[in-house]
Amino acid sequence: MDRFLQTFFNPVVMAQYTPDIIAGIWVTLQIAAAVIIAGIAGGLLLACLRSYRIKTLNFFIICYADIFRALPPLVVILILYFGFPSIGIQLSGPMVLFIVLAATLAAFAEEIFWAGFSSVEKGQWEAGIATGLGFTRTLAYVALPQAVRLAIPPLVNRVLAITKMTALGSAIGVSEILSSATTAQSFSGSATPLTMSVVAYLVIFLPMVIVARWLESRTAWKKR
Amino acid sequence: MDIFIDQFFNIEIMRKSLPLLITGLWMTLQLCSAVILLGLIGGLFVALGNMSERRWLRWLSIAYTDLFRALPPLVLLIFIYAGLPFAGINISPFAAVVIAFLLNNSSYYAEVYRAGLISVAKGQWEAAQSTGLSPAQTLIYVVLPQAVRNVLPDLLSNTVEVVKLTSLASVISLSELLYNAGMARSVTYNASPLVLAALFYLVLLWPLVRLVSHFQRRLAA
Structure with a gap:
């Protein structure tokens, strides 16, 4: 038991590497915030554009959403990070991570918002247009508020799953929590930094998981 | 444009790396079948724990799902693969991946099953048991088939996530599809x-992604 504590909860190692882990938390939070804002905004924009039902445009939106829902983000990260410099586009590790995760979130968010738009009855669209609102204002004032309300529980789950993927940054040298921890682990020769990273992720994401559970149970009650 | 095609769609290099990638694909498929199968079974038990009459079992199940949904799968994987040897437990990369993703996935599957089990009306349990079926028989023959049908899109979309997740195994040098592709990249630049x-x-x-969308539209309609 003593050896176990020394290996996974060594107080000396903890004290030494706490600043590194905190710096990592900061990087993780910044990238996560940027991904959430850009991803949701992008997804909402695509879903709104899709509701205008322009055939060629919709074809591209659907292809985009399908491809980014089907591809593992790590594959896209590696293509951008290792392939793009050869064609003269240098992107930093954090930039690659941001672009790929935001693009992935946008694809899922588009599908979620679109499902919300689709669930608004046809009569409501017609009524909105008949009162002289026009399509764009019907979209903004009638359909959007209802779609957003429906979208929130699945969206929170998806946001959670994708912000957790900031850990993939460790594969391309982004100094977020996990990569700070693995670096510290190899310097210190102790597993304690890994424990610290687990704790750091729990502190960030456990509250989000609990909020997601609460949101879901609330909508489940309403259905009945 | 030429340089773009040469860098990303070089047919010659693709052809040469094809055998290596197919070996990797085989490993990816093995990983997928192990993680999906174990995740489906494990998730069911966790979900049943959540529905239990015993309070401690319910809390245990909720703690399990929330804990493993809060941790990024890669963090779990690194912790198991790089951390456990410090405790004198050495495990192979394949086992590390299966364990890490099983912990992650069974909690996601459990949440899906839970929604499905709740969707089956309570009267069904009571009716089936009053005809003399045991609780286990009721679950297997009456409740589960309906529950699974009700949440099929979510089960499917979670399975898509599992397949994507296996690409993380490349980080600990397990030679699956992405790892082999990365090897081929570093050799050919x-x-x-x-x-x-x-x-x-x-x-x-x-x-599969199309199928998920199709199911979701049908449910919405």
Whole structure:
């Protein structure tokens, strides 16, 4: 038991590497915030554009959403990070991570918002247009508020799953929590930094998981 | 444009790396079947724990799902693969991946099953048991088939996530599809093998993604 504590909860190692882990938390939070804002905004924009039902445009939106829902983000990260410099586009590790995760979130968010738009009855669209609102204002004032309300529980789950993927940054040298921890682990020769990273992720994401559970149970009650 | 095609869609390099990628694909498929099968079974038990009459079992199940949904799968994987040897437990990369993703996935599957089990009306349990079926028989023959049917889109979309997740195994040098593509890239200094791997994933998963969308539309209608 003593050896176990020394290996996974060594107080000396903890004290030494706490600043590194905190710096990592900061990087993780910044990238996560940027991904959430850009991803949701992008997804909402695509879903709104899709509701205008322009055939060629919709074809591209659907292809985009399908491809980014089907591809593992790590594959896209590696293509951008290792392939793009050869064609003269240098992107930093954090930039690659941001672009790929935001693009992935946008694809899922588009599908979620679109499902919300689709669930608004046809009569409501017609009524909105008949009162002289026009399509764009019907979209903004009638359909959007209802779609957003429906979208929130699945969206929170998806946001959670994708912000957790900031850990993939460790594969391309982004100094977020996990990569700070693995670096510290190899310097210190102790597993304690890994424990610290687990704790750091729990502190960030456990509250989000609990909020997601609460949101879901609330909508489940309403259905009945 | 030429340099772009040469860097990302170099047919010659793709052809040369094809055998390596197919070996990797085979490993990816093995990982998928292990993680999906164990996740489906494990998730069911966790979900049943959640529905239990015993309070401690319910809390245990909720703690399990929340804990493993809060941790990024890669963090779990690194902790198991790089951390456990410090405690004198050495495990193979394959076992590390299966354990890490099982912990992650069984909690996601458990949440899906839970929604499904709740969707089956309570009267069904009571009716089935009053005809003399045991609780286990009621679950297997009456409740589970309906529950699974009700949440089929979510089960499917979670399974898509599992397949995508296996690409993380490349981080601990397990020679699955993405790892082999990365090897081919570093030997050829060309990103085409990675693009080819992406195409493999698309061929594998696009039909499933379409199917999920199809199911969701049908449910919404």
